[in-house]
Amino acid sequence: MVCPFCPCLRASSVKIRIHPAFVLYLLSMAAFSSWQMTLCAACALLVHETGHYAVSRLLGERIDRVELTPFGGVMTYSPSSSPSKGIRGICVAAAGPAANWLALLAAASAHGQQLLGDTGAQAFAMANLAMMCLNLLPVLPLDGGRIVFSIGYYLFPAARLISLLTACGMLTGLALVLLAIYGFIILETLNCSLLMIGGYLMLFAGRSRAEVLAQNLYAVVQERLESTEEIRTLRVYCVPQDIRVQALLEPMERTPCAAFVFKNAQGVHVVSEKDVCRFLLETPSLTLSQALARKRRAGEEAQKKT
Numbered sequence: 553m554v555c556p557f558c559p560c561l562r563a564s565s566v567k568i569r570i571h572p573a574f575v576l577y578l579l580s581m582a583a584f585s586s587w588q589m590t591l592c593a594a595c596a597l598l599v600h601e602t603g604h605y606a607v608s609r610l611l612g613e614r615i616d617r618v619e620l621t622p623f624g625g626v627m628t629y630s631p632s633s634s635p636s637k638g639i640r641g642i643c644v645a646a647a648g649p650a651a652n653w654l655a656l657l658a659a660a661s662a663h664g665q666q667l668l669g670d671t672g673a674q675a676f677a678m679a680n681l682a683m684m685c686l687n688l689l690p691v692l693p694l695d696g697g698r699i700v701f702s703i704g705y706y707l708f709p710a711a712r713l714i715s716l717l718t719a720c721g722m723l724t725g726l727a728l729v730l731l732a733i734y735g736f737i738i739l740e741t742l743n744c745s746l747l748m749i750g751g752y753l754m755l756f757a758g759r760s761r762a763e764v765l766a767q768n769l770y771a772v773v774q775e776r777l778e779s780t781e782e783i784r785t786l787r788v789y790c791v792p793q794d795i796r797v798q799a800l801l802e803p804m805e806r807t808p809c810a811a812f813v814f815k816n817a818q819g820v821h822v823v824s825e826k827d828v829c830r831f832l833l834e835t836p837s838l839t840l841s842q843a844l845a846r847k848r849r850a851g852e853e854a855q856k857k858t
Contacts, residue, residue: 569619573752580744589675596652596679600687603651608644621752626693628763637768641702645695652684686749691721693760694753701764710771711805718761725754762802769836772801773829788813788822793841797831800840804828816841 582590597620604627608615617628658664659677668676687695697717704713728750736742765772787807791800793814804810804825812823823844831843838846 567617569617571619571621571752573748574620577745577748580748585745588672589679592672592675592679593683595676596655596683599651599655599680600648600683603647603649604644607647611640611644613640613644621756626756626760628767637702637705639702641705642699645698645702648695649684649688652680652687656680656684689724690717691724691757692717692764693721693756697721705768705771709775710768711765711775714761714764714768714772715805718757718764721757721760722754725750725752725757728753765801765805766798769798769801769832772805773832776804777826777829785809786811790814791840794839796837796839797828797843798836800828801832812840814840 578590578594581593601618608627615627619626619628656677659668659673659680664676665673667673690696690700692698692701692714697720701713701717728746730750732743732747732750735746785807786809788811789800789803790813793816795814800810800812810825810828812828814821814823821841821844823840827844827847828840831838831840831847835843835846
């Protein structure tokens, strides 16, 4: 996650996306709560993302994109260069909640209350507490899930761990939505913020699975290449010839073994999973037909040399 308001970020090549749900979230908070609480929520997000951005820059991590969502900003790393492992991953993920905790302590101090006033300090503290607690939930794509992944990466297969944590993220989002509906039925008060956060978390968790898989491309592909499990199911996917190799990683994770078929002017081609794994490690940005053509040219050159 990255601070969208940081001058360093605007000067960098990081792409910033603002999801419409983020705008609706702030507008609904302003309509049903107060502009003061809305401003405090935006400031809590700024503090949270500044913490992430400062630590990621300090560690020299490469960030491709940031998307602002109702539960914060989601940071996407370059493929195969994710810091979501070990101490580095824990430091980047924990930096956001830690920044909110420091802001919470500052708001509770005498200087903070004098500067913001009793009402303002209380609202600012509540916003930071909510941002910190939400992001510490141990599910992807939240910070708590990234901390769990950073540790579990060395203990469990990366692909299975990612699938489990993103599935838990979707269930957590569903639970928040049901909690908002329950509050509306019992208390006759609809918590729009909780409803929007839960709904978007449920949707984004499923989408983030493919992104986290791509960020940890090397580990996931190596696991499949070195797997000794007996193959009982082969699933064949018909794909367009211009599909990028990197996009094939997600369908591969749905079955123990996969193969891909595409058609072009030269005829019908079948590409095995092992070939796709090699393409993913060597040329993930090429299309499937380009990667296959490159493999054939390399084979022909090798034959000429011998």
